[in-house]
Amino acid sequence: MGIYELINFYVIPGLVLGSIYALGAVGITLVFGILRFAHLAHGDLATFGAFTALAVVATTGVNPWIALPVAMVICAALAVGIDKVFYDYLSERPKIITVMASLGIALMLRSLIQVIWGVDTETYTRGIVRPDNYWGFRIRDRELYTLLAMFAITGALWLFLQKTKWGKAMRAMSDNPDLALLSGVDNRLTTMLTWAIVGALCAASGFFLGLNTELKSMMGWTMLLPMFAAAILGGVGRVEGAVLGGLVVGVAEELSVLVLPSEYKAAMAFAILIVILLVRPTGLLKGKLL
Amino acid sequence: MTSVLESAPPSQVAGNPVNKQLVLDMQDVRGGYGDADILHGVSMQVHAGELVAIIGPNGAGKSTAMKAIFGLLNVRGGQINVANTDIAGWKPNNIVKHGVCYVPQVNNIFRDMTILENLEMGAFLRKGDCSAAFDKVFQLFPDLKERRYAHAGNLSGGQRQMVAMGRALMLDPSLILLDEPTAGLSPKYMDQIFEITCNLREEGLAVLLVEQHAKQALAFADRGYVLASGHNRHEGTGAALLADQEVAEMFLGG
Numbered sequence: 001m002g003i004y005e006l007i008n009f010y011v012i013p014g015l016v017l018g019s020i021y022a023l024g025a026v027g028i029t030l031v032f033g034i035l036r037f038a039h040l041a042h043g044d045l046a047t048f049g050a051f052t053a054l055a056v057v058a059t060t061g062v063n064p065w066i067a068l069p070v071a072m073v074i075c076a077a078l079a080v081g082i083d084k085v086f087y088d089y090l091s092e093r094p095k096i097i098t099v100m101a102s103l104g105i106a107l108m109l110r111s112l113i114q115v116i117w118g119v120d121t122e123t124y125t126r127g128i129v130r131p132d133n134y135w136g137f138r139i140r141d142r143e144l145y146t147l148l149a150m151f152a153i154t155g156a157l158w159l160f161l162q163k164t165k166w167g168k169a170m171r172a173m174s175d176n177p178d179l180a181l182l183s184g185v186d187n188r189l190t191t192m193l194t195w196a197i198v199g200a201l202c203a204a205s206g207f208f209l210g211l212n213t214e215l216k217s218m219m220g221w222t223m224l225l226p227m228f229a230a231a232i233l234g235g236v237g238r239v240e241g242a243v244l245g246g247l248v249v250g251v252a253e254e255l256s257v258l259v260l261p262s263e264y265k266a267a268m269a270f271a272i273l274i275v276i277l278l279v280r281p282t283g284l285l286k287g288k289l290l
Numbered sequence: 291m292t293s294v295l296e297s298a299p300p301s302q303v304a305g306n307p308v309n310k311q312l313v314l315d316m317q318d319v320r321g322g323y324g325d326a327d328i329l330h331g332v333s334m335q336v337h338a339g340e341l342v343a344i345i346g347p348n349g350a351g352k353s354t355a356m357k358a359i360f361g362l363l364n365v366r367g368g369q370i371n372v373a374n375t376d377i378a379g380w381k382p383n384n385i386v387k388h389g390v391c392y393v394p395q396v397n398n399i400f401r402d403m404t405i406l407e408n409l410e411m412g413a414f415l416r417k418g419d420c421s422a423a424f425d426k427v428f429q430l431f432p433d434l435k436e437r438r439y440a441h442a443g444n445l446s447g448g449q450r451q452m453v454a455m456g457r458a459l460m461l462d463p464s465l466i467l468l469d470e471p472t473a474g475l476s477p478k479y480m481d482q483i484f485e486i487t488c489n490l491r492e493e494g495l496a497v498l499l500v501e502q503h504a505k506q507a508l509a510f511a512d513r514g515y516v517l518a519s520g521h522n523r524h525e526g527t528g529a530a531l532l533a534d535q536e537v538a539e540m541f542l543g544g
Contacts, residue, residue: 165410169411171407175400175402179398179399179400180411181382182386183386183412183457184387184414
């Protein structure tokens, strides 16, 4: 197999899948870092975002790319609402209770999606899109845009966290929540802001999965493990780590087909997760120890 | 001997700055974490431009008294007046706005953030231009200015303490609470931190200090309070407490 085949059939699809994982993993790492629990409803929130975009496309007939920001805003509001009604109420209790609650939210969201949109497979656009050829590298427009959009969204988030007052407040709360409180940071507002960002990221992640494959009510749930693997691989609490982790997990899953039966593709994320926890539990970019 | 120190009203204790503004007036404060009381009636006063040390054996309630001021435990009785307003029961972020800043003993910096960002977090509640506050903090801690883009977690213990104090000073507080600022520091940094603490007093801040190094602290302090088992045991000028036989035997290691 030549280098072109390797890149066209494994690396490029891996990077696209990795971008989708990365968007989810960034959200997971933010929740882990700032709110200190594993958010198991993450995948189903992504599914909800994907279907919200579908609803916008179906009802208004707009281009899916216009539906994306709408879905991000709706998902952000939903995430803030879920926090207000469920997670905030449990915030004084041991974190494991919130984790379990998020599993319940995951099931509720999935059922809601199935009630509203059914269990059939859907797509944003019909027809087959052939990849364009760039000097032998074959890539579809939507694949290219997925990669670019992922870097644009995570880059914007990174800038927000590094440069703005509230971004710094989020990092401060992740770093030392007690001291953030002593500095006058309103942890309630910071938490709401975190959920708004996480919800928007979830919608983007689900949207790009739907754009590059299909929309299914289980699509987000099956992404949960690779997204967690990506967040932990990159180093919990680190946005750039989650992006790197997402891309590594995505490419590794696609490449695994070369040596393993393709049924084991999904096991790759699990293998990476176990290895990283054994070898370097702080992740590649030295995040928080879990 | 001790009865004189205990019974004398603050204004009659030698060295008490009667002419200076009373910043902190804590009266008979009782409270603790959860339901059990740790403080059983602690009273203390700090004036502007005054350095007051709280000393006492382990478990006396020194740090707890400080946390009570800052709203970090359940206060069940007494008054905590800061600038003539009772702040007992307030939330920490409102207390910060009221001009009180607190430097905890441990975990007092943002490790993954730069020195500059640590100071920016200190100025979080400040509206508008903060450059004057930065200048002031960098003037107090020149070491920090050179390394302002370094991550605070990579600094030495003494420099971390400077970051922690700098962060607290960014809001121009009228009262600063320092919880064992010299714990675990080398003698060189200990002297430096004490010196800076004295400078804060010269600038007119009210400084309340909890110290394990009681002798050094009392030598610097204008006044001191000796706490034991959650009660006021003694109070007086730093020099008077150092000279007191009972205080020396019981709390200063003879």
